[in-house]
Amino acid sequence: MKRWRLLTLSLLVGLVMATSTAVADGDLPTVSTPSVTILSGNGDDDQATTNDDSSQAVRAAKHRLYIPRRTATPTEDIRWPSRRIWIYMDTHDRAIQSAFKSAVSAWNRVGVVHLRWTKNEGRADIIARDGSLSSNSNSTTPGVGYTTSQLGSTSTQYNPDTHALINARSTLDPDQLDYASHHFRTEVAEHELGHALGLAHAPEYMHSVMIPRNVKTGIARLDRQTLRQLYNDEQ
Numbered sequence: 001m002k003r004w005r006l007l008t009l010s011l012l013v014g015l016v017m018a019t020s021t022a023v024a025d026g027d028l029p030t031v032s033t034p035s036v037t038i039l040s041g042n043g044d045d046d047q048a049t050t051n052d053d054s055s056q057a058v059r060a061a062k063h064r065l066y067i068p069r070r071t072a073t074p075t076e077d078i079r080w081p082s083r084r085i086w087i088y089m090d091t092h093d094r095a096i097q098s099a100f101k102s103a104v105s106a107w108n109r110v111g112v113v114h115l116r117w118t119k120n121e122g123r124a125d126i127i128a129r130d131g132s133l134s135s136n137s138n139s140t141t142p143g144v145g146y147t148t149s150q151l152g153s154t155s156t157q158y159n160p161d162t163h164a165l166i167n168a169r170s171t172l173d174p175d176q177l178d179y180a181s182h183h184f185r186t187e188v189a190e191h192e193l194g195h196a197l198g199l200a201h202a203p204e205y206m207h208s209v210m211i212p213r214n215v216k217t218g219i220a221r222l223d224r225q226t227l228r229q230l231y232n233d234e235q
């Protein structure tokens with residue numbers, strides 16, 4: 001039976017409680033740790049229809065995907081079976097919509113994957129949504145006065161046998177990004193969609209949109225390189 005795994009990656013940022021600005025500070029005491037949950041499959045994964053418009057879940061089970069051993073920045077050892085990936089906008093927040101749209105265009109400009117917007121949620125591989133991600137966890141650093149807030153979060157479901165992504169859900173928190181610029185919101189969206197494409201966190205010292213805890217740059221040369229390597233079927 002197919003085993004599906006759920007992977008949740010969160011982008012955390014520490015905000016000093018006394019201020020209300022979304023401080024872009026990568027040197028904070030919070031650490032984003034990927035949590036992996038194993039969902040037990042029940043064999044109920046056969047779709048009723050298998051037409052070409054169906055989500056990639058159907059095609060995902062067909063063959064084991066090639067995953068490169070070494071890439072410019074780390075990957076989660078998972079990817080979409082096809083370079084054409086459907087994405088559905090599940091938010092009415094204009095600022096979040098705008099950030100996701102810009103981020104999709106930015107990833108498409110790399111020339112590797114072709115993210116296409118769909119109005120059909122059932123067809124979507126990736127769901128772009130808004131949601132509240134804040135959690136007060138200032139107890140870990142008593143007296144310091146930090147509270148932990150997440151700017152974005154992405155959960156993915158994939159088949160560990162074929163390394164194929166089945167679906168992904170990227171969430172941006174409008175409250176946490178309220179005071180941010182469109183530019184910064186777009187970088188956070190790029191980071192989350194990077195996870196949705198199979199990219200993992202890059203080391204802090206790298207010039208990459210995938211560094212944890214906070215973003216300092218948009219999609220960089222190393223990120224473009226990793227995406228090319230991950231989706232290169234010619235090897």
Ligand SMILES: [Zn+2]
Nearest residue numbers: 009010011212
């Ligand atoms: Zn992340």
